[in-house]
Amino acid sequence: MQGEHTPWQHTTVLLHEAAGALWDAEAGPVPGGVYVDATFGRGGHSRLILSQLPADATLLALDRDPDAIVHATQGPQAITDPRFRIEHAAFSSWADVVSQLGLAPVQGLLMDIGVSSPQIDNPQRGFSFRFDAPLDMRMDTTQGESAADYLARATVDELSHVIHTYGEERFARPIAKALVARRESGQPVRTTGELSNVVAGAVKTREAGQNPATRTFQALRIHVNGELDELQAALEASLSALAPGGRLAVISFHSLEDRIVKTFIATHSREVVDRRVPFAEPKPLPLRAIARIKPSEAEIAANPRARSAVLRVAERTDVPWVPPRADDAPRGKRKGGRR
Known part of the structure; x- marks a missing residue:
């Protein structure tokens, strides 16, 4: 979500925190790396990310709002940087778009979930x-x-x-x-x-x-x-489309979204101890939780719409990911035995 004070004046939430979360602070962006802003909005995050990427890197942006595509490609605010391209697509399809364009693997994925301020403040959108x-x-x-x-x-x-x-x-x-x-x-x-x-x-x-x-x-x-289903699908795609060491950064604005992000990262990064096998080796997991970041008091004072924002960051490990098959789902109780 993008915040603002008056209609059409645009203030990006957690701007520097989100852009900086896409790479290790000491190592910086990966040379030749591919980065994805899956929710372009009005481009606040994309513009800052571009300003910090190497000359041979690529930034792919997506948005399903036609107005966002127009904003990115037409008029004086259009982004003309050759390292940038934008596609009209739902953020849940980001991995498919990356694959179709031959841009995999991805070094960093940013998602800013929810409705944007230009959508809220345009009466004709009905939000x-x-x-x-x-x-x-x-x-x-x-x-x-x-x-x-x-x-x-x-x-x-x-x-x-x-x-x-x-x-x-x-x-x-x-x-x-x-x-x-x-x-x-x-x-x-x-x-x-x-x-x-x-x-x-x-x-x-x-x-x-x-x-x-x-x-x-x-x-x-x-x-x-279908926002929550979109979010779940986009998160799950990160397990297969992010490169080892690639970063996942997600900004959410209410508890339903944040709960999904928190659960997803915890499920794929938190070791589960099997008390029956106390000395077993830890099971390698595909994600490593990095941070949970809230807006500063100064940002909230300047932009009240930032108050509920939460940025969660995780890093893809080198553990191969094999999506579970449908027949791997837990079965019900069997007659005469336990589950």
Whole structure:
């Protein structure tokens, strides 16, 4: 996510921390290395990374938002550095794009997860309850189902699950019932203002300082864009597409995202002790956890949207990675025996 103070004024979160996390501080970037900014946004991280890369290195950027591609390739702010290229693609597909372009292996991968400030502050994108605008919420406006289209067909149970799971909203079911009731009355929700009003009528109490619609907007955005599945797929690709010594750096902005990143890194970097074999050699693992970084107080004071950001960094080891097969999944209990 990219923060800003007024519409279209762009402030990149954890700018120097994220760029610096892609290589060892003493060794610096790898000569001839390939680096990936899988969530270009408005290019704050990419521009700084480029300024620090060797002349023979490559920076590949991806973004599924057509506006981001235009920003990177057209107008006075376009990046013309020959070491840079950008592709219109979801960040979950970064490893496939790298392979198709013949750029593997990758020395560093950066992902800045979530909605960007230009998306939030452009009323026509439908991400914010601050404006009454068409309820779209798609990060890639060239494909997929808008939030309004989803609300036009979802059942109470489906809506309740999405709002509770992705918004961690305790009033998920009353909100879902109110949305479906409005639709069945012949007035489907089509704008951000209408959604905000319906939610406000269904939520009886809310913590001070938070708009009642905050969690519902977050939930619908995550669902419409498949954000958590995208994140999981992008993380798993790092095990096969990162070179030994390659760095993974992920910035997240809420607990659902950060939990996925934290669990992924821990699963593939933390040794599990088998108490039945106390003297066994440690099992080599594909990742090494490097750091967890939060914005400084100065950055938060200058850019309040940075407050919830967390940067987690891991390094790929030289342990070969073989993706688990479907038939490797744990089996259920067998008759007459244990699992």
